[in-house]
Amino acid sequence: MQLCELQHEFAAALLDPGRPTPAGLVGPDGVTSARRFAVYRNNIVAGLVETLRAAFPAVHRIVGADFFFAMARAYVVKNPPRSPVMLDYGAGFADFIARFEPAATLPYLVDVARIERAWSESYHAREAIPIDPCEFSAIRPDRLPTMRLAVHPSLRVVRSRFPALTIWQMNIEGGAPAPVDLSLGENTLVLRPGSEVEVRLIPKGSAEFTEALIEKRPVLKALEAALMVNSGFDLAGNLFDLIKAGALTGYDLAGAAR
Amino acid sequence: MTGRAARPLRFLHFAESAVPFPPSQSQDRVPPRGGVGLKAEHYRTIIETLPDVGFFEVHAENYMGAGGPPHRYLSAIRERYRLSLHGVGLSIGADRPLDRDHLQRLAQLIDRYRPGLFSEHLAWSSHGASFFNDLLPIPYTNASLVRVADHIDEVQAALGRQMLLENPSTYVAFAESSYSETDFIAEVVRRTGCGLLLDVNNVYIACTNQQWDPVAYLEGFPLQHVREIHLAGYTSEADEKGRRLLIDTHDRPVAEIVWFLFARAVRRTGAVPTLIEWDKDVPAWPDLKREAERAEAVMRFVGSEAA
Numbered sequence: 001m002q003l004c005e006l007q008h009e010f011a012a013a014l015l016d017p018g019r020p021t022p023a024g025l026v027g028p029d030g031v032t033s034a035r036r037f038a039v040y041r042n043n044i045v046a047g048l049v050e051t052l053r054a055a056f057p058a059v060h061r062i063v064g065a066d067f068f069f070a071m072a073r074a075y076v077v078k079n080p081p082r083s084p085v086m087l088d089y090g091a092g093f094a095d096f097i098a099r100f101e102p103a104a105t106l107p108y109l110v111d112v113a114r115i116e117r118a119w120s121e122s123y124h125a126r127e128a129i130p131i132d133p134c135e136f137s138a139i140r141p142d143r144l145p146t147m148r149l150a151v152h153p154s155l156r157v158v159r160s161r162f163p164a165l166t167i168w169q170m171n172i173e174g175g176a177p178a179p180v181d182l183s184l185g186e187n188t189l190v191l192r193p194g195s196e197v198e199v200r201l202i203p204k205g206s207a208e209f210t211e212a213l214i215e216k217r218p219v220l221k222a223l224e225a226a227l228m229v230n231s232g233f234d235l236a237g238n239l240f241d242l243i244k245a246g247a248l249t250g251y252d253l254a255g256a257a258r
Numbered sequence: 259m260t261g262r263a264a265r266p267l268r269f270l271h272f273a274e275s276a277v278p279f280p281p282s283q284s285q286d287r288v289p290p291r292g293g294v295g296l297k298a299e300h301y302r303t304i305i306e307t308l309p310d311v312g313f314f315e316v317h318a319e320n321y322m323g324a325g326g327p328p329h330r331y332l333s334a335i336r337e338r339y340r341l342s343l344h345g346v347g348l349s350i351g352a353d354r355p356l357d358r359d360h361l362q363r364l365a366q367l368i369d370r371y372r373p374g375l376f377s378e379h380l381a382w383s384s385h386g387a388s389f390f391n392d393l394l395p396i397p398y399t400n401a402s403l404v405r406v407a408d409h410i411d412e413v414q415a416a417l418g419r420q421m422l423l424e425n426p427s428t429y430v431a432f433a434e435s436s437y438s439e440t441d442f443i444a445e446v447v448r449r450t451g452c453g454l455l456l457d458v459n460n461v462y463i464a465c466t467n468q469q470w471d472p473v474a475y476l477e478g479f480p481l482q483h484v485r486e487i488h489l490a491g492y493t494s495e496a497d498e499k500g501r502r503l504l505i506d507t508h509d510r511p512v513a514e515i516v517w518f519l520f521a522r523a524v525r526r527t528g529a530v531p532t533l534i535e536w537d538k539d540v541p542a543w544p545d546l547k548r549e550a551e552r553a554e555a556v557m558r559f560v561g562s563e564a565a
Contacts (some may be wrong), residue, residue, distance in 0.1 A: 002353070002401070002432070003353035003396070003397070003399070003401050003402055003405060004353035004354065006397065006432075007352060007353055007382060007385055007394075008385065008386075008498065010385075010394065011388065011390070012384065014390060015388075023428040024432055024434055025431075025432065025433075026431050026432070026433050027430070027431070027470035027497060027499065027501065028468055028501070029468075029499075030433060033430060033497055033499075034498065035497040035498040035503070036429045036430045036467075036497055036503065037430055039427075039429040039503070039505060040392060040394060040429065040430075043392045043505075044390050044391060046390050047392060048389045048391060051391070079387040080388040080389065080390065081388065081390075081391060082388065082389065083321040083389055084347025084348070084349070084357070084360055084383065084384065084389050085319050085323075085347070085360075085363070086319060086347075086389075087319075087320070087322065089310040089324045122329070123323075123326045123327065124323030124325065124326045125323075125324055125325055125326060126322060126324040126325045127324075127325035127326075127329075144456065153324070153325075154325075155324075157452055167425035168429060177368070192326065193328055195330055195397075196327075202390060203319055
């Protein structure tokens with residue numbers, strides 16, 4: 001058999017336990033060994049499930065090991081990695097959870113998964129130096145609305161109808177689960193301005209405002225988005241909070257952010 | 259030499275001891291000592307206590323993110339230690355072109371961290387659009403030999419340096435194989451001028467699973483081309499006929515039989531950079547360091563015997 005055909009059969013059988021062991025894969029007696037081939041099947045699925053477990057520790061703790069294994073297994077066999085760089089594996093796991101029937105009774109699980117995904121992206125994001133708050137404070141407030149701002153590459157926002165941040169915090173290492181009021185939505189900002197990923201709650205309108213900045217829209221457009229959900233949105237206060245957190249890396253009074 | 263006549267012949271006529279690429283800069287050279295696979299769990303301990311370890315090795319793919327703590331720690335550790343770079347995703351045994359983007363990423367990492375050694379596996383892991391996070395076996399045939407040799411030529415040309423090829427741990431054999439594993443590896447070395455990473459744990463796993471004699475395997479292995487050794491722990495299972503089936507789990511101490519085979523290999527290779535691989539259920543730092551110290555003790559003992 002051609003090498004490429006052999007690898008094609010091998011690969012197809014790896015992720016589909018329904019397929020027989022490819023011919024010619026044998027034990028020391030020269031006879032086909034399904035049990036030996038199963039080691040490769042198991043290594044791959046177990047390895048990918050473990051990668052997801054490490055990237056989604058709170059989801060794992062919330063649903064328990066057995067449920068997580070079943071859910072992750074269903075994901076990995078349909079979504080094998082597309083790249084040898086596994087740091088990015090699991091990008092679609094939160095969307096998968098949203099469609100995973102058995103998880104429907106835990107509607108906040110998706111948003112907890114999105115926080116964990118944002119954390120991973122932030123952790124591996126490109127380095128950048130946040131702007132100095134002193135430099136920024138010299139700008140006249142009336143010029144703020146026409147400005148463009150460049151955000152830190154590690155900046156992420158996760159919006160939730162549920163107290164997703166509180167639930168996440170209670171389910172990571174050192175957290176202790178306690179009753180929560182599921183009607184209280186929480187929006188989360190994730191950022192790695194230096195060496196550590198920081199996760200914080202942000203006020204009403206801030207998520208929309210920050211998302212617009214991430215999309216490179218001017219401050220005025222971001223402000224409009226924020227005012228839609230919070231008529232009392234405090235522009236100067238929000239900008240100051242973002243700068244203090246290290247979320248901004250450049251500004252331009254007119255035109256493209258520098 | 260079928261299928262390779264058009265390839266440059268520059269790698270083919272080197273004497274056994276010659277290296278076809280300039281050795282890494284002396285300040286980057288990995289010493290013939292015990293080293294440890296770098297794990298995130300130990301970043302802080304290493305930075306804060308600067309333990310006496312021969313070198314660290316990292317999986318290249320774990321440092322292919324754009325930024326963040328992994329790069330910060332590795333940069334700080336590299337300032338104090340020699341480094342070996344170990345790839346797990348190049349898929350050298352796949353019957354398709356190498357991933358050029360991945361080669362580029364490797365070149366960038368090598369440029370940034372100046373590892374004294376770079377190694378990859380005699381295995382495949384990519385097919386179609388999918389990457390399988392495992393090291394899959396290849397049949398030892400002429401077709402595989404041509405493919406693997408071409409890929410190694412390409413890697414060494416792209417990276418401008420010699421690579422080391424690691425012998426695999428295997429769970430199945432291919433009925434169609436026409437070479438022994440050691441003859442296949444020796445022929446790859448002869449054709450490409452690559453060096454070898456002898457994984458002694460893999461030797462024991464493959465020999466147990468395939469019912470080969472590990473001592474004879476080492477005798478047949480082209481040990482004069484070994485530039486690095488790996489040691490690790492395995493898990494013991496059984497196949498459907500009750501035959502021992504060892505799994506390369508890297509989750510426990512090195513087995514006594516592997517230490518024994520290591521000593522036998524070192525009698526022939528002399529002291530070489532020797533890495534403890536422990537990737538799952540990673541122990542506390544002192545336990546890991548003790549394994550590296552034992553590797554050094556074995557090399558010293560064998561050296562004193564020879565003296």
